[in-house]
Amino acid sequence: MPEDVPAIELDGVVKEYLSHGETVQAVKGVSLTIGEGEFFSLLGPSGCGKTTTMRMIAGFEEPTKGLVKLLGQDVTDVPPNKRDINMVFQSYALFPHMNVWENVAFGLRRKKVAEAEIKQRVGDILEIVDLTGREKRRPREMSGGQQQRVALARALVNRPRALLLDEPLGALDLKLRQQMQTELKRIQREVGITFVYVTHDQSEALTMSDRIAVMNDGLVEQLAAPREIYERPASKFVAGFIGTSNLLSGTVDAADGDLLVVRLGEQDRILVPGTAAVGDTVDLTVRPEKITISTEQPEAGLSMVKGTVGELTYLGTYNSYAVALADGTEITVFQQNAIDSSTTAERGDAVWLSWRPQHSYTLS
Amino acid sequence: MRRWTPYWLALPAWLWLAIFLVVPIAAMASVSLTTGNLIDGFAQTFSVSNYSDAIAKYSTQFLRSLLYGGIATVIMLVLGYPVAYWIAFKAGHRKSMFLFLLLLPFFVSFVLRTISWGFLLADDGILFGTLKGWGLLPEGFHVLATTVAVIGGLVYNFLPFMILPIYVALERVNPTVIEAAYDLYASRFATFRRVVLPLSLPGVFAGVLMTFVPATADPINAQVLGGTGNTMIGNIVQTEYLVNSNYPTASAISFTLMAVLLIGIFIYARALGTENVLEAAAR
Incomplete structure (x- = not known):
């Protein structure tokens, strides 16, 4: 055959x-x-x-x-x-x-x-x-x-x-x-x-x-x-449908090489691979486990958004944070429970969320 | 205390059975072992001659009843199975309507239904009279007062009791099991023979019981539709009891019939009611 x-x-x-x-x-x-x-x-x-x-x-x-x-x-x-x-x-x-x-x-x-x-x-x-x-x-x-x-x-x-x-x-x-x-x-x-x-x-x-x-x-x-x-x-x-996803929607601010710069709020800056005209609205997604949560401003070159920690759930192998952005969008973040099981942020804390540009995608 | 609750709840049923089943049967058994007549009175003699006499005298009617009942049951099975199959698998959302139609004749009395069959089958009735008028049937043709009429009446009257249990059994067959057989290279016929039929056998078993027993003992059909040559054992019981007032003989006949049927059912259950048949059908 x-x-x-x-x-x-x-x-x-x-x-x-x-x-x-x-x-x-x-x-x-x-x-x-x-x-x-x-x-x-x-x-x-x-x-x-x-x-x-x-x-x-x-x-x-x-x-x-x-x-x-x-x-x-x-x-x-x-x-x-x-x-x-x-x-x-x-x-x-x-x-x-x-x-x-x-x-x-x-x-x-x-x-x-x-x-x-x-x-x-x-x-x-x-x-x-x-x-x-x-x-x-x-x-x-x-x-x-x-x-x-x-x-x-x-x-x-x-x-x-x-x-x-x-x-x-x-x-x-x-x-x-x-x-x-x-x-x-x-x-x-x-x-x-x-x-x-x-x-x-x-x-x-x-x-x-x-x-x-x-x-x-x-x-x-x-x-x-x-x-x-x-x-x-x-x-x-x-x-x-597959896994947990964060869906974000923003306006294209600029195109930086093959990366788009998408703006949500004042201090937010999302870098995402893709092609779109400046001024277009784009939908993009990022998985919860790709996101880093920190209280200090992340280094440049990463996507970053600012938010406030809402619900914090302990799930054994990882913690799940629900972070509310300025516009009300809720983002889920998974943080692995490593050697030290203490949490980075508590409920009510203002935090930065960041991730590498290649970990987010624009959606059709 | 709570442990006994189910038994207390079952008490009315037990009482019912005791009063309306055990007591009459015991009374009838006792009557069947008496001798005498209505005028001189009956004496409990424990003589079994009632039995031997009854069997000797009415063996023809006994055998005829079993034969008629048997033939009618076979015909009902052949007619009823496809109907049950069709309602279970093909009637769709109209199932309940067809089941209702099946039960509709029961709203008319059993005797009346049989008598109207008599009208239908009359030599010059609406059916044969018309056909004879058209020259489609010879003048001498008749069905009434023949074996055909009696068996036909039995089939007509008891058919729903064959269809309903088979329908219930077929209804319980999981349709994906039928698809599975079809998926596993079985033709439509093989699917029926290897899967649907064996799974419906409990219904066939119940249907045969529910029709053969009453059909064999039935006096009405033979009385209304049969002639003098078609007397069944039910008619004999009726005559002995109600006309001749010969209670011991009537009771003895009833008991003999009950014994014959119970033995028959037992043999039948051993042959068909167990898992042996299912296993045989699976091969």
């Missing part, structure tokens, strides 16, 4: 529904390619179209417009049972009347694989998901984490071209969820199958994915690697 054929390709995919006599667009034109062996996430809030997009890849929904391609072949009209893609459902959807072994063997039996081979493959996959010895259990006799792994094994045993996972960890508690994240990553490396992971949990997507498509309102807002999504959000929406 040539390297450059993508595992999954969506080409201008649109999905319209009829709801109370009105046409509603759940997906408004999504084009993307997912490479072989990639761990790809569709991330977004509920109602953003990520689940509909995934269901179109699986074949449960037919696109109103556009094409779905699997390894270069158009599968837009192929039903799910004839598509070489399997899915792990949000609620696992295990067959309650079958034991673990029968659940996992279901797909292979439908494909009429020889019994001896089924035995071999089911045994192998149960070992990978660490469920050997539990073959005779019924789903209801198992914990959420175990059911989750049965669902995973039931899909993976068929060696599909791609595996779709619909918020598979949503029902698990935090500890187990973190454990399963590592586990999923390990399994994906082990079997080398393309994973398409749908989630609304940004930390989950950031931890596991090779690339993330952030979706909002039926469209892909940004498609990039986790680091870039976090460090360089392409839009206000992405900046706000």
Whole structure:
């Protein structure tokens, strides 16, 4: 198989529904390619179209417009049972009347694989998901984490071209969820199958994915690697959705090389990479952990704004400050708890906030 | 004290069962072991001859009842399952309306419904009369007073009791489980056979029980729609009790029928009601 054929390709995919006599667009034109062996996430809030997009890849929904391609072949009209893609459902959807072994063997039996081979493959996959010895259990006799792994094994045993996972960890508690994240990553490396992971949990997507498509309102807002999504959000929406962001808005005062000088208040001076005309209003963002808080004026060459400390929250590994600027904008600052856990500023203190120009970005 | 609260709350139910189930059954058991007649009075003789006589005399009606009840149940299953399936999966937001329509006939008395079936099936009634008038049916054609009419009546009268439990079982099947089967290379038919059908078996089990037992014991359909050759065991009980005042024989027949049905249900439950069937269906 040539390297450059993508595992999954969506080409201008649109999905319209009829709801109370009105046409509603759940997906408004999504084009993307997912490479072989990639761990790809569709991330977004509920109602953003990520689940509909995934269901179109699986074949449960037919696109109103556009094409779905699997390894270069158009599968837009192929039903799910004839598509070489399997899915792990949000609620696992295990067959309650079958034991673990029968659940996992279901797909292979439908494909009429020889019994001896089924035995071999089911045994192998149960070992990978660490469920050997539990073959005779019924789903209801198992914990959420175990059911989750049965669902995973039931899909993976068929060696599909791609595996779709619909918020598979949503029902698990935090500890187990973190454990399963590592586990999923390990399994994906082990079997080398393309994973398409749908989630609304940004930390989950950031931890596991090779690339993330952030979706909002039926469209892909940004498609990039986790680091870039976090460090360089392409839009206000992405900046706000991924992690904590401070959104600032100011007037361009001057252009200093490839840096813009943006003014908010009297003593504020923000340097940000970008291009805009003097007098334009620009939106920009900076992450809370990039900001330094101090009572003395910072050195020149940094972005700096003046404010008053409002709420101060102790969060164990770090402190969180809510600093109010002169115009009322509130900025969140995270300060690592280092060796000395005392805080730099107290509630009511007038402080300077500063950060390096390359840590802030203008937003479209 | 609080520990006993649930038991106190259950007391009315226990009393109800004791007064209206245990006492009459015990009384009937006692009557079935008496001999005598209405004029000379009945004496408790503990003779089981009532049973042996009843079985010997009415074995034809016993077997006919089981046969009619059985055939009617099979027909109800075949007719009722698709209806339940359709309401559960395809009726959408009109589900409640269809369930209501299903129960609508119950607003009319059971006997009246059966009698109106009699009108419908009459030799020169609105249906056959008209068809005969058009020359579509031969003059001698008749359905009333035949086996077909009795079984048809049983099917008509008890069908909702087959549909409702199957509907409830199908309604409880998680739709994503059906999608999962479809995703795992199962055709529409395989999805039904391997997943939907096995998961609905508890409903089928309940539906069969709720129709076979009353259909087998029913006297009305045979009386209204059947001829002399279609007498069922329910009719015999009725005649012996109400016409002949032969209480011991009527009680003995009732008990025999109850025993036959209970044994049948037990065997049936062992065969279908356990997890064995589910496991077999999973393969």
